[in-house]
Amino acid sequence: MASFRIENITKAFGKFTALNQVSTELDEDLISAIIGPNGAGKTTLVNVCTGMFPPDSGGLFFDSRNVTKQPSHKRVQLGIARTFQIVNIFPELTVRENIRVPLLYARHKTEVEEAADALLDTYGLARFRDTRAVNISHGDQKLLEMAMAIAVAPKVLFLDEPTAGVGMEEKEKIIETVQRFKGKNMITAIIEHDMETVFRIADRIIVMNEGEVIAQGSPEEIKSNAFVRKIYLKEEV
Amino acid sequence: MVKNYKNLGAAAAIILLLLALPIFMGNYNVYLLSKILILALFAVAFNILLGFTGLLSFGHALFFSGAAYTVAICLTECSLPVWASLILAVLAVLVLSAVTGFLSLRHKDIHFALITLSLSMLFWGVVMKWRSVTGGEDGITGIPRMMSLHQYYYLILPIVIISLFAIYKILHSNFGLLLESIRENETRVSFSGHSVVKYRMYAMMLSAFFTGIAGILYLFLDGCIDPTVSHWTFSAVPVIASLIGGPAFFSGPMFGILIYVLALEIITKYTLFWQLILGIVILVVVLFFRGGIVGSLKMLRRGE
Numbered sequence: 040m041a042s043f044r045i046e047n048i049t050k051a052f053g054k055f056t057a058l059n060q061v062s063t064e065l066d067e068d069l070i071s072a073i074i075g076p077n078g079a080g081k082t083t084l085v086n087v088c089t090g091m092f093p094p095d096s097g098g099l100f101f102d103s104r105n106v107t108k109q110p111s112h113k114r115v116q117l118g119i120a121r122t123f124q125i126v127n128i129f130p131e132l133t134v135r136e137n138i139r140v141p142l143l144y145a146r147h148k149t150e151v152e153e154a155a156d157a158l159l160d161t162y163g164l165a166r167f168r169d170t171r172a173v174n175i176s177h178g179d180q181k182l183l184e185m186a187m188a189i190a191v192a193p194k195v196l197f198l199d200e201p202t203a204g205v206g207m208e209e210k211e212k213i214i215e216t217v218q219r220f221k222g223k224n225m226i227t228a229i230i231e232h233d234m235e236t237v238f239r240i241a242d243r244i245i246v247m248n249e250g251e252v253i254a255q256g257s258p259e260e261i262k263s264n265a266f267v268r269k270i271y272l273k274e275e276v
Numbered sequence: 277m278v279k280n281y282k283n284l285g286a287a288a289a290i291i292l293l294l295l296a297l298p299i300f301m302g303n304y305n306v307y308l309l310s311k312i313l314i315l316a317l318f319a320v321a322f323n324i325l326l327g328f329t330g331l332l333s334f335g336h337a338l339f340f341s342g343a344a345y346t347v348a349i350c351l352t353e354c355s356l357p358v359w360a361s362l363i364l365a366v367l368a369v370l371v372l373s374a375v376t377g378f379l380s381l382r383h384k385d386i387h388f389a390l391i392t393l394s395l396s397m398l399f400w401g402v403v404m405k406w407r408s409v410t411g412g413e414d415g416i417t418g419i420p421r422m423m424s425l426h427q428y429y430y431l432i433l434p435i436v437i438i439s440l441f442a443i444y445k446i447l448h449s450n451f452g453l454l455l456e457s458i459r460e461n462e463t464r465v466s467f468s469g470h471s472v473v474k475y476r477m478y479a480m481m482l483s484a485f486f487t488g489i490a491g492i493l494y495l496f497l498d499g500c501i502d503p504t505v506s507h508w509t510f511s512a513v514p515v516i517a518s519l520i521g522g523p524a525f526f527s528g529p530m531f532g533i534l535i536y537v538l539a540l541e542i543i544t545k546y547t548l549f550w551q552l553i554l555g556i557v558i559l560v561v562v563l564f565f566r567g568g569i570v571g572s573l574k575m576l577r578r579g580e
Contacts (some may be wrong), residue, residue, distance in 0.1 A: 110466070113509075115467055115468065116469050127461065140464070145469060151450070187468065276357050
């Protein structure tokens with residue numbers, strides 16, 4: 040069973056401590072949701088895990104291999120991919136060219152074209168193949184970004200608010216796509232604000248507040264955690 | 277497919293025109309046409325970085341004059357045969373570009389531009405001060421062309437065409453797509469598993485290689501070399517040409533150079549203040565024709 044271990048990660052920006060001694064473990068074939076109020080450190084944690092910037096202290100281990108100091112492209116080569124909170128694609132390239140870029144790393148050049156078409160079909164983007172990515176809807180851009188992350192055949196996938204700012208229909212499509220990742224020998228971690236979505240798709244929930252993990256466990260355990268309900272769900276306990 | 281045939285037809289027509297033109301031209305105009313061809317290669321090679329990789333180099337004179345000076349020194353100071361001088365010049369350019377890339381490619385925007393500018397000016401300083409080898413301000417003269425100007429033109433033409441064709445094929449390959457994606461969004465390129473710095477380095481060396489070829493052709497055209505082609509103002513030539521022609525298009529810098537050289541020829545006949553007029557032209561292009569001439573023509577054709 041593959042796992043991604045986060046050990047005592049601390050990250051500060053000047054005097055502001057964004058992450059304080061964060062430790063947790065993400066397991067294969069489970070969808071782990073990282074939740075918490077704005078400024079809790081969720082995106083910073085994903086940024087540190089994927090190599091956007093290094094932690095001040097602590098370690099990151101993928102299958103017992105220390106990846107703390109690896110640059111982001113090396114982490115992708117090890118199988119750690121991600122999507123971003125704000126859509127991160129190649130806006131002026133066509134949808135198909137967007138997909139081809141990660142495939143050029145992940146596949147032999149003779150397989151790239153076929154694999155690109157297959158991914159476009161799977162993600163319902165085939166009709167936009169020659170459209171510039173900037174001209175498709177926000178929801179389809181989110182799906183495109185997800186397809187680009189999947190194109191590198193990841194073993195660990197971090198999804199940063201994949202349903203933010205999309206319509207109901209597109210949101211459903213994205214949720215269904217994420218659910219399909221289960222049972223594919225993949226570690227999936229998702230940052231999500233919508234609690235309904237979280238409790239619908241997550242097998243495990245990690246709750247963060249002010250740069251710390253304040254609780255982690257199954258959805259039922261989190262639901263019944265009085266501290267979480269008080270801090271995050273703002274419920275009277 | 278139809279578009280490809282049209283482009284192919286246009287390219288064939290231009291090549292035929294370039295083959296025929298010198299028959300009706302005197303020496304000066306053949307010289308001018310040769311200069312345009314060489315500078316067009318220089319500008320297209322430069323645009324591998326600007327238009328396709330998103331890096332503004334202000335130091336391409338380093339590679340242009342680096343290759344030219346290497347050949348000139350090898351021929352005059354070391355009395356090496358031409359073939360050996362050419363090989364050494366190519367090696368020198370690759371080393372210069374690798375060093376420049378190593379120092380600059382982790383940076384971008386203004387920082388990248390200033391590092392390339394500084395390295396280029398460092399080279400200019402060496403050329404100016406190392407009089408015993410480079411001839412200082414006077415440069416190196418007496419480089420034998422070994423053929424007439426017309427004959428030399430017919431040597432330049434295939435070299436430039438083959439070089440341009442090679443650049444075109446490279447930019448329209450998977451490698452070219454990676455360069456464009458770096459220009460678009462380098463973060464996403466990293467998260468696609470590619471090393472951005474590695475591909476930028478390849479682009480830099482490729483650009484320098486073809487710039488070096490242009491520099492060597494220029495050396496034999498004039499039969500001499502001096503520090504003007506090492507100065508940063510010479511690095512500005514492909515920048516201006518790309519802006520005028522349209523950096524987003526492969527053919528943009530070629531049109532830019534054509535207009536730049538011809539405009540200089542015409543303007544300088546009437547006024548010494550050619551920089552003033554050139555400045556106004558650049559200002560107008562940047563303010564009102566963002567895509568350059570090629571971009572504007574394409575927009576016009578689409579009816580935008």
